[in-house]
Amino acid sequence: MLLTDSSTLICGRLGGGLYIAEGELTVEKGSYVYAGSAVFGRKEGGTSVVNVTSGSLLEIDGQLIFCNEDKTAGHVTIDNAVLKTNKTTFVGYYGEYESESTITLKNNAIAKPFVKWAGGKGSLISQLIENLPQDFAEQPNATYIEPFVGGGAMLFYMLTHYPNIKRAIINDVNEDLINCYLLIKNNPEKLIASLREIKEEYYQLATIEAKSQYYYLMREKYNNEELAKEKRAACFMFLNKTCFNGLYRVNTSGKFNVPFGQYDYPNICDEELIMADHMILQKVDIYVGGYKNITKHLGKRYNFVYIDPPYRPLSGSACFIEYTHNIFDDTEQEKLKTYCDILTQKGCKIMQSNSNSLDDNGEFYFAKLYNEYTIKQILAHRFINAHAGKREKETELLIMNY
Secondary structure, rough: OHHHHHOOOEEEEOOOOOOEEEEEEEOOOOOOOEOEEEEEEOOOOOOEEEEEEEOOOEEEEOEEEEEOOOOOOOEEEEEEEEEEEEEEEOOEEEEEEEOOOEEEEOOOOOOOOOOOOOOOOOOHHHHHHHHHOHHHOOOOOOOEOOOOOOOOHHHHHHHOOOOOOEEEEEOOOHHHHHHHHHHHHHHHHHHHHHHHHHHHHHOOOOOHHHHHHHHHHHHHHHOOOOHHHHHHHHHHHHHHHEEHOOOOOOOOOOOOOOOOOOOOOOOOOOOOHOOOHHHHHHEEEEEEEHHHHHHHHHHOOEEEEEOOOOOOOOEEOHHHHHHOOOOOOOHHHHHHHHHHHHHHHHHOOEEEEEEOOOOOOOEEEHHHHHOOEEEEEEEOOOOOOOOOHHEEEEEEEEOOOO
């Protein structure tokens, strides 16, 4: 049996199964297989093979068993695809039975940010993980929360490394960014189709001058035209992949104004990554608006909140607020502190990233503002400034209520 070209095979959503006694099932080119349960190698003396390739999805909602009472073997090769099981997977044994069943994983995309983002935490992940609450991994039903999700480097790492996270909540004030998250979660095929179209048009252009013209036409369309959600998301992601430094910046009118980044063949449409992110986002509730949005969505048990707000500038000359028309000044920093106190009273564990900035008196601003919290200094690379000489290691803060 061959499934190709975005086909779908559904095997009993209410408890049915996919049973392959002999023969081969190949799933490729974005196709989707859903089974209530799956058994490979069921017939005595039979060997079954399942090949899943090219960004496809094999989702098993029940048990995935690669061995049964007659000890026959089943084999699955997953190449650039996603295998998801929601219950125990048995490979090579099941109770007292044993076989030579195998799962082979090849070149599989790992969920990670689908956009570049100013202030992204990819380079700081190891330091953030080192400072998680000591009991976090032991919590059986943890809720992970990010009220300023941005590119989501910490989000994707946490969801791919901590299976005890049963639910996540993300929020951001950027409507177009959240539109991308929602499309990737709910309708990735439409987004991929729009990105493919843009990629083909861009790659066909022979010169960097022609590509520059295309970029500015797309920027004009993004800023001034009413677009369908998938078209707007594709335009947003294209601009992110091709603009200077992958920077998202708008002027006081809210218009995106970053210049062209002079890229010949950027990865405009990473289908495997989008599908990997699609899978991981199924346990994520996604909201747009101010950070206080998260309050009414807190989990009933263990809540860990990672807060990555716009940083307070180190000095009057280097200011992150110039990258958005929403000013996050000292008044907003103080409101955020009050909100952290509220979350603390609700029993949430909080980690916040921010700058190690000084106030007008030359004293450390956050040490005074969060004087009852634990504050730790870490080293970070800054990559926003266009001048290579200013891309240096700087001290940042982790502010924690534990």
